[in-house]
Amino acid sequence: MSVNTVVEGAPATPVAANAPLLEIERLRVEFGPADAPLAAVKDVTLSVAKGEVLGLIGESGSGKSLTCRSALRLIHQPGRIASGSIRFDGRDVLGLSGSELRAMRAREMGMVFQDPFSSLNPVFRVGEQVAETLRVNLGMSKKAARAETVGLLGNVGIPEPERRYLSYPHELSGGMRQRIMIALATAPKPRLLIADEPTTALDVTTQAQILALLARLRSENGMAVLLVSHDFGVIAQVCDRVAVMYGGHIVETGPVEAMYSAPQHPYTRALLESVPALDAAVRGSERRTAIPGQPPELSEQIAGCVFAPRCRFAQESCKSASMRLEQVGEAHASACPVRPFADGRAGAGGAAATAVRVVPDVAEEAGR
Amino acid sequence: MSDSPLLSVQGVVKEFGLRQSVGERLRGRAAGGHRAVDDVSFSLARGEVLGLAGGSGSGKTTLARCLIRLVEPDEGTIALDGVDVRAAGGRDLRELRRRMQMVFQDRYASLNPRMTVGAALLEAGRVHKRPGSEDGERFVRELLERVHLTAGAAPRKPRELSGGQRQRVAIARALAVGPELLIADEAVSALDVSVQTQLLNLFLDLRDELGLGIIFVAHQLAVIAEVADRVAVMHLGRIVELGTTAEVFNNPVDDYTKTLLAAHPHPDPRARESIAQ
Numbered sequence: 001m002s003v004n005t006v007v008e009g010a011p012a013t014p015v016a017a018n019a020p021l022l023e024i025e026r027l028r029v030e031f032g033p034a035d036a037p038l039a040a041v042k043d044v045t046l047s048v049a050k051g052e053v054l055g056l057i058g059e060s061g062s063g064k065s066l067t068c069r070s071a072l073r074l075i076h077q078p079g080r081i082a083s084g085s086i087r088f089d090g091r092d093v094l095g096l097s098g099s100e101l102r103a104m105r106a107r108e109m110g111m112v113f114q115d116p117f118s119s120l121n122p123v124f125r126v127g128e129q130v131a132e133t134l135r136v137n138l139g140m141s142k143k144a145a146r147a148e149t150v151g152l153l154g155n156v157g158i159p160e161p162e163r164r165y166l167s168y169p170h171e172l173s174g175g176m177r178q179r180i181m182i183a184l185a186t187a188p189k190p191r192l193l194i195a196d197e198p199t200t201a202l203d204v205t206t207q208a209q210i211l212a213l214l215a216r217l218r219s220e221n222g223m224a225v226l227l228v229s230h231d232f233g234v235i236a237q238v239c240d241r242v243a244v245m246y247g248g249h250i251v252e253t254g255p256v257e258a259m260y261s262a263p264q265h266p267y268t269r270a271l272l273e274s275v276p277a278l279d280a281a282v283r284g285s286e287r288r289t290a291i292p293g294q295p296p297e298l299s300e301q302i303a304g305c306v307f308a309p310r311c312r313f314a315q316e317s318c319k320s321a322s323m324r325l326e327q328v329g330e331a332h333a334s335a336c337p338v339r340p341f342a343d344g345r346a347g348a349g350g351a352a353a354t355a356v357r358v359v360p361d362v363a364e365e366a367g368r
Numbered sequence: 369m370s371d372s373p374l375l376s377v378q379g380v381v382k383e384f385g386l387r388q389s390v391g392e393r394l395r396g397r398a399a400g401g402h403r404a405v406d407d408v409s410f411s412l413a414r415g416e417v418l419g420l421a422g423g424s425g426s427g428k429t430t431l432a433r434c435l436i437r438l439v440e441p442d443e444g445t446i447a448l449d450g451v452d453v454r455a456a457g458g459r460d461l462r463e464l465r466r467r468m469q470m471v472f473q474d475r476y477a478s479l480n481p482r483m484t485v486g487a488a489l490l491e492a493g494r495v496h497k498r499p500g501s502e503d504g505e506r507f508v509r510e511l512l513e514r515v516h517l518t519a520g521a522a523p524r525k526p527r528e529l530s531g532g533q534r535q536r537v538a539i540a541r542a543l544a545v546g547p548e549l550l551i552a553d554e555a556v557s558a559l560d561v562s563v564q565t566q567l568l569n570l571f572l573d574l575r576d577e578l579g580l581g582i583i584f585v586a587h588q589l590a591v592i593a594e595v596a597d598r599v600a601v602m603h604l605g606r607i608v609e610l611g612t613t614a615e616v617f618n619n620p621v622d623d624y625t626k627t628l629l630a631a632h633p634h635p636d637p638r639a640r641e642s643i644a645q
Contacts (some may be wrong), residue, residue, distance in 0.1 A: 096538070231633065257638040274565040276594045279593070291565070294563060297530075
């Protein structure tokens with residue numbers, strides 16, 4: 001899978017070489033009173049190219065959900081987009097009128113949330129909910145919408161779509177409900193699908209099916225996807241490019257292969273080191289290194305690099321670091337000014353399996 | 369330590385009645401039961417972690433709850449250190465439950481929001497008249513240190529703590545009564561990976577330092593691979609595969625285990641061909 005993004009030096013803004021579909025620049029999302037705001041998203045710049053799958057990974061509170069919701073202007077009071085710009089296919093999303101925004105949400109951007117149950121209306125049949133979207137948003141007739149819906153349900157892998165059209169949400173399993181949500185979000189063939197933790201509430205076997213479905217819809221429709229997850233395993237299965245978020249900032253972004261085999265930011269590396277793995281049983285009694293401490297609270301003010309308090313490579317200079325993404329490789333940028341892995345990069349490329357599990361000697365830090 | 373297992377479970381069955389329609393009830397049709405736990409047997413040694421894996425609805429949580437009779441099992445025998453759990457009542461059952469403690473997934477629901485951490489820990493210790501609980505401050509401090517928290521957590525309320533800290537407090541609460549068996553039901557599932565790893569290492573510390581037997585229920589196979597000595601895979605109420613973690617994960621025999629392992633999302637993007645395309 002080719003990576004169609006380059007990172008330019010000065011403003012550290014990853015700009016898609018191939019026409020970008022979604023461009024978020026210097027986004028800041030705030031909560032709380034205007035005179036003493038709390039910023040959940042501090043300074044985020046990212047872009048998704050046409051047909052590209054970008055994975056946004058981070059822990060809870062990192063601002064990943066708010067970032068992707070901002071693209072649809074789905075930030076509710078008391079949250080607000082304080083500054084920055086969002087462009088979708090060249091149009092200024094923040095400047096759209098109510099009806100223009102509705103039209104964009106209806107036809108061009110779809111969104112799938114983590115919890116498919118609270119996104120569906122419990123008192124209407126699922127098929128009717130999908131058909132209603134087609135009628136209202138695409139102006140289809142009742143009959144055409146019904147026929148189209150049955151086709152859509154079949155396409156997202158729902159068996160007996162004619163019968164399932166008549167089911168209520170509570171009659172379906174979590175996986176089936178998520179398929180309905182995907183059918184609903186992709187019905188108008190949007191150019192961008194935003195999926196916020198779409199598989200987190202599902203079993204692994206169902207999760208694999210949903211990820212395969214997203215990958216198939218993407219290749220069939222040429223749809224771009226912004227996939228939000230806390231699980232690098234999920235990201236690795238479907239994404240072309242990954243952006244890692246921590247404390248309201250993107251700390252590293254790059255092609256998925258490079259991010260896995262040669263992560264440059266200490267947080268990305270630590271995150272990969274803490275992913276539980278099936279081969280743990282073979283490793284025997286060796287314990288996994290845990291990142292000490294915990295992610296910053298919203299109210300915490302950290303000067304310089306937000307990860308520095310938990311970082312084992314932190315230096316005095318980190319307290320005044322800018323968090324700006326600097327190019328570290330092809331289409332690969334990291335916000336770490338220390339760059340502790342810079343020289344090991346060439347060698348690490350081929351030895352992915354070992355590269356992510358370095359320095360077991362700091363294991364004693366774990367759990368403190 | 370004796371050679372006899374800490375916990376021995378034989379042929380445990382739990383059936384839930386299915387809801388019937390009015391028509392079915394009028395016609396007097398026998399209620400078809402759903403066997404949530406179907407003839408399950410296993411044993412657990414002291415200082416051993418047994419992982420209980422399975423998808424949602426596989427019966428793993430029901431089984432865990434049967435063990436301490438939060439859910440009454442219908443059939444089978446459960447013995448903790450030779451004492452029949454199902455036959456016990458009153459004071460005996462209370463003592464058994466002291467020896468078997470549970471840690472739940474939802475840390476909000478398992479801690480009293482109005483009690484400080486210290487008060488909650490001390491109450492648990494005093495109710496069971498634990499040695500050392502006369503000196504409240506020291507008792508609490510030692511428990512908090514055991515789960516790698518500082519004494520500074522004692523005067524706080526649960527809502528002032530982060531998710532990982534709250535789960536540590538829930539573990540300390542369980543430890544306050546001096547259990548021999550810890551049942552952790554999805555205890556790390558809702559936590560971020562970095563915090564999850566810290567907690568997994570904590571469970572291993574408790575196994576090694578206190579010699580606890582731990583039943584670790586989780587739907588994430590990789591989490592079980594990290595902590596468990598042995599693993600039992602449940603499917604439709606039955607244990608379909610049981611063995612050492614290395615054995616089960618390297619050479620799975622059962623088809624369901626194989627399906628679960630194949631569906632695991634590997635963090636290496638080069639492994640994706642198996643799933644997506």
